[in-house]
Amino acid sequence: MEELPDKVFVPLGRRGFDPIPLKYCHVCKNRSACIKIVGKESSEKQEGNSILEEIDYKATCDSCGETFYFRVRKIYDVIDGEKRLITATINILDDKKNDLGWLGNF
Ligand SMILES: [Zn+2]
Numbered sequence: 593m594e595e596l597p598d599k600v601f602v603p604l605g606r607r608g609f610d611p612i613p614l615k616y617c618h619v620c621k622n623r624s625a626c627i628k629i630v631g632k633e634s635s636e637k638q639e640g641n642s643i644l645e646e647i648d649y650k651a652t653c654d655s656c657g658e659t660f661y662f663r664v665r666k667i668y669d670v671i672d673g674e675k676r677l678i679t680a681t682i683n684i685l686d687d688k689k690n691d692l693g694w695l696g697n698f
Pocket residue numbers: 617618619620621622625653654655656657658
């Protein structure tokens with residue numbers, strides 16, 4: 593499935609941001625396991641001149657068989673009717689959608 597980036601950027605103190613691969617299993621941490629995206633849910637809400645878009649990608653791991661989610665949050669400003677992307681972040685959620693933490697930006 594497209595749209596989910598291959599890499600995210602993680603802050604490393606003073607060294608700025610380093611890209612790390614995104615598509616590996618965040619349950620068993622097996623970086624060579626094959627991850628399948630099996631579903632996608634998105635929602636959008638507008639607050640004043642900003643739009644918050646939230647997309648949950650459901651993923652399964654071929655190695656451990658677990659399910660987890662990549663949650664992408666995108667914030668846009670709307671200027672003269674045009675959406676401009678301000679920031680995009682990715683969190684990892686477990687199979688019950690408990691937030692396991694922020695992973696990075698892209
Ligand atoms: Zn796994």
